[in-house]
Structure formats: C-alpha cells, structure tokens
Amino acid sequence: MTPEALEAVRVQLFGKKGELARFQAVLRSLPPEARPAFGQALNAARSALEAAYGERKAALEAAALEARLAAEAIDVTLPGEPLAPGARHPLSLIIEEIEEIFVSMGYRVAEGPDVEWDRYNFEMLNIPKDHPAREMQDSFYLTEEMLLRTHTSPVQVREMLKMGGKTPLKIICPGNVYRRDTDDATHSHMFTQVEGLVVGEGVRMSDLKGTLETFARRLFGEGTKIRLRPSYFPFTEPSAEVDVTCHACGGAGCRVCKGTGWLEVLGAGMVHPKVLEAGGYDPERVSGFAFGLGVERIAMIKFGVDDIRQFYLNDARVLRPFAADLAGPPLATAEAGVPAGGRTAPEETGAGPAASGLE
Ligand code: DAH
Numbered sequence: 001m002t003p004e005a006l007e008a009v010r011v012q013l014f015g016k017k018g019e020l021a022r023f024q025a026v027l028r029s030l031p032p033e034a035r036p037a038f039g040q041a042l043n044a045a046r047s048a049l050e051a052a053y054g055e056r057k058a059a060l061e062a063a064a065l066e067a068r069l070a071a072e073a074i075d076v077t078l079p080g081e082p083l084a085p086g087a088r089h090p091l092s093l094i095i096e097e098i099e100e101i102f103v104s105m106g107y108r109v110a111e112g113p114d115v116e117w118d119r120y121n122f123e124m125l126n127i128p129k130d131h132p133a134r135e136m137q138d139s140f141y142l143t144e145e146m147l148l149r150t151h152t153s154p155v156q157v158r159e160m161l162k163m164g165g166k167t168p169l170k171i172i173c174p175g176n177v178y179r180r181d182t183d184d185a186t187h188s189h190m191f192t193q194v195e196g197l198v199v200g201e202g203v204r205m206s207d208l209k210g211t212l213e214t215f216a217r218r219l220f221g222e223g224t225k226i227r228l229r230p231s232y233f234p235f236t237e238p239s240a241e242v243d244v245t246c247h248a249c250g251g252a253g254c255r256v257c258k259g260t261g262w263l264e265v266l267g268a269g270m271v272h273p274k275v276l277e278a279g280g281y282d283p284e285r286v287s288g289f290a291f292g293l294g295v296e297r298i299a300m301i302k303f304g305v306d307d308i309r310q311f312y313l314n315d316a317r318v319l320r321p322f323a324a325d326l327a328g329p330p331l332a333t334a335e336a337g338v339p340a341g342g343r344t345a346p347e348e349t350g351a352g353p354a355a356s357g358l359e
Contacts, residue, residue: 003060006053013049020046087319091192091311094299095174098194101218102172105211107196110171112155114178118145120154124278125235133234138180148178152195153235156271156290160199160279167286168200174295185307192295197271199281199288205238205270208289212268216244219298223250227262236269236290247301256301263301266293 013019023042030038088096099109127133137150155173163169173195181189198207209228216224224247228240243264246257253259268291273283281288296308303321305311310318 001056001060003064006056006060010053013053020049084316085323086316087323089311089319090299090303090305090322091295093322094295094302095192095194097219098215098293098295098298099172099174101215102196105170105214107170107172110155110159110173112149112152112158112173112175114148114176115142116147116149116154118147120157121147121149121151124157124275125153126272126274126278127234131234139178140180149175150179151177151292152193153290153292155195156197156235156275157279159197160276160281163199163280165280165282167281168198169288170198170200172196183309185309188296188308188312190312191308194293194295196291196293197288198290199271199276199279199286201286203270203287203289205289208268208270208291211289212242212266212291216265220244220247220302225251228268231267231269233267233269235272235275236267237272239267239269242266242268242291248304265298265301266291268292 011018015021020042023045027035027038027042103109121139122128122131122134139150140148142148152173152175155171155175159169159171159173175193175195176190177193178190181187183189196211198211209226213226216226223245225245227243229243231239231241233239241264243262245251246254246261246263248254248256249261251261253261257263268289271288271290276283276286276288296311299305299311300308
C-alpha cells in the first residue's frame with residue numbers, strides 16, 4: 001500500500017463525508033431506545049478502524065525512513081578528494097638542520113618566551129636603560145618593563161640561572177624575535193634567530209672559532225671557511241662578526257656576496273663577565289662563548305631567496321619547491337597507483353630543497 005492509498009482510505013472512513021460520519025447521521029435518526037446499542041457498536045468499529053489505520057500508517061512511515069536512509073547512505077571509506085601535498089617551511093628546515101648539527105656536538109635545545117622582561121632582554125645582558133645599543137633594538141612594549149624580545153640572547157641568562165652555577169652549559173635556542181623596523185627585502189619586524197651559549201671552565205675563543213667552523217662546514221659544505229671580524233656587542237667581550245665564504249661563488253666574488261667572497265651570518269663573542277654574574281656564575285672561575293645567527297639570512301643564502309617577505313607570505317607556492325622533502329609520496333606518484341606505503345625519501349629523488357630555490 002502506498003501513502004496516497006492509505007490517505008484515500010482515511011478520507012473514505014474518517015472524513016467529513018466518510019463512512020463513520022454517515023453512521024453517525026444514522027445514529028442521530030434512530031429512536032432514542034435504539035441509540036445506545038447502535039452507538040456502542042459504532043464506537044467499537046471506530047476504535048478498531050483507528051487502531052488498524054494507525055498501525056498501517058506507522059509501518060508505512062518506518063518503511064519510508066528506511067528507504068531514505070538507504071538512498072542517502074554515505075560511504076565514508078571511499079577515497080577522498082586529492083589535496084596538493086604540503087611541505088615543511090624553509091625556515092623550519094633550516095632550524096632543524098641547525099639543531100641537528102649542534103645536538104650532534106652535545107648541545108641541548110632550549111626555549112624562552114617571546115614576551116620578555118626588560119631585565120632579561122637588556123639589563124642582565126649588560127644593556128642598561130640609557131645604553132645606545134637599545135636604539136638599534138627598539139621593540140614593541142607591552143608595559144614599560146615587558147616587551148617582545150628583540151633577540152634570543154635573553155635565553156642565555158634564563159638558562160644560566162637554571163643551572164645554579166653548575167657547568168658545563170651548552171645550549172642553542174631557536175625562536176622568533178621582534179623589532180621596530182621597516183619591512184623591506186632584507187628587514188622584517190619579526191624574524192627568527194638561533195642563539196648559542198657555552199659556559200664551562202677554560203672555555204676559550206679558539207673553542208668558539210672551532211665550533212663555528214665545524215658548524216659552517218656542516219651547513220654550507222665542506223670547503224666553507226669562516227672569518228672573524230672585530231665587532232661590539234654589550235654582552236660579549238671580545239665580540240666578533242662572523243662571515244662565511246660565499247655559498248654561491250665559493251669565495252671568488254659574485255652578485256650574492258657583492259664581490260667580496262664573504263657573507264656575514266652571525267654575531268659572536270666571549271660572554272661578558274657581567275652577564276656571567278647575572279647568570280649566577282663566577283667569572284673568575286668559568287668562561288663562555290655565545291653566538292646569535294639570523295635564520296632568514298641563512299635560508300636566503302642556502303635557498304637563493306632574494307626577499308625575506310617570501311617567508312611570511314603564507315602562500316603555498318612558496319613551499320612547493322620543498323615538497324619533495326616530505327617523507328610521504330608526491331601526489332603525482334600516489335595518483336599513478338603507487339601504494340600508499342610507497343614512500344620516496346628525498347635522497348632518492350635528488351630533489352631536496354637545496355637543489356631547488358624558491359620560485
Ligand atoms: N643578540 C645579537 C643580535 O640580535 C646577536 C648576537 C651577537 C648574539 C653576539 C650573541 C652574540 O650571542 O654573542 O643582534
């Protein structure tokens with residue numbers, strides 16, 4: 001029976017001009033003494049018919065629901081729409097590479113807060129309130145004493161204080177830093193640094209040089225040389241700017257290194273006695289070295305990126321050259337029927353990010 005047929009039956013039986021209405025009219029026309037018996041019979045008939053109708057209606061509704069559920073069923077096991085493959089961000093790749101190099105030399109990876117106290121960011125790094133070095137590192141202040149850190153150097157003091165005077169301390173600290181700066185091809189108000197710090201007995205400038213040389217060779221290739229130029233940082237004494245031989249020309253001089261053969265990649269020096277003291281160490285007993293490098297600069301050199309803003313575009317096309325670095329199969333291979341488990345390591349494809357610059 002269809003729902004339409006059942007509706008027709010309902011009208012025929014229970015409608016205004018239906019069978020039951022007709023019998024109701026008959027009831028009213030009967031002499032009073034005949035009405036009770038007729039009325040009882042009529043009520044019994046109505047109840048039976050209503051029950052039968054209700055039962056059939058429920059059965060039809062249940063069947064209709066079943067049919068709808070079956071028709072609208074979704075197979076959640078069907079393969080989904082293919083999405084373009086993701087990729088690691090070039091800055092993450094560089095940070096991880098740097099971490100691996102230093103961890104293999106016995107360093108620990110530390111972290112510090114982006115929102116920092118003035119005293120960690122400046123005071124304890126030997127940059128008092130009236131120090132001219134503050135001008136180069138103007139920042140975003142949350143209160144008079146709280147700011148977005150202008151460098152990762154405050155983590156030096158935080159980590160020293162955690163040691164309670166014990167040695168050796170060997171850490172690197174990657175993280176975001178902020179400065180009041182005009183954004184252009186080589187400047188950004190937010191960028192990324194990796195800080196390094198070693199504190200121990202008898203730590204010397206030659207240890208710093210050897211460490212940075214090893215680091216530069218591992219990051220830029222075996223033939224890489226470094227040079228230290230005298231410089232000034234309030235938290236190191238002596239201080240140096242560190243250059244590496246140009247990645248693009250091998251030191252011969254080219255457009256990338258502006259003909260000099262060298263690229264400046266980091267600042268470094270021997271930890272200032274005042275900073276050691278702020279960190280709870282006795283500068284008569286221990287010494288240390290520190291360095292700070294700009295991750296964007298290194299990524300720009302390694303991947304041949306000429307505008308720092310590329311890193312923050314949030315545009316998937318920037319990541320495309322790095323997609324091959326993912327452990328998963330590239331989408332094209334997956335579509336061509338390579339089983340889901342068939343992974344292609346970047347070494348096998350030879351298409352790692354180092355071989356391909358940004359578009
Ligand atoms: N904090 C410095 C900056 O942001 C970089 C730096 C220089 C860090 C020398 C160091 C260092 O640890 O020894 O400009």
